[in-house]
Amino acid sequence: MQILVNGERFTTEASSLDELCGVLGFAGAKIATAVNGCFVAAAARARIHLSESDEIEIVAPRQGG
Numbered sequence: 001m002q003i004l005v006n007g008e009r010f011t012t013e014a015s016s017l018d019e020l021c022g023v024l025g026f027a028g029a030k031i032a033t034a035v036n037g038c039f040v041a042a043a044a045r046a047r048i049h050l051s052e053s054d055e056i057e058i059v060a061p062r063q064g065g
Contacts, residue, residue, distance in 0.1 A: 004055045018045035020056065032059045 003010055005024070014020035017033060017040055033040045034057040040048050050056075 001050065001052045003050060003053065006057060012050070015049060016046055017048040017050060017056070020050060021045060021058065024058065026058060026060070030061060033057065 001012060003012060003020075005020075012020060012023060014023050017035060021027060021029075021031070021033065031042075033042075033045060035048055035050075036055050
């Protein structure tokens, strides 16, 4: 299926947000996620099923200053 991840087109077979995060290398990482503009808590990611054309935002904290 085709989705957008951080504004970029992405093809995936992942069925849940949690699975997508793992595919993208974020498994276990401290990140913030949103699907179609709605924040998704880490504990809820496995329950969020992805659909064609969903817009996913993944934000990782940055260090430095």
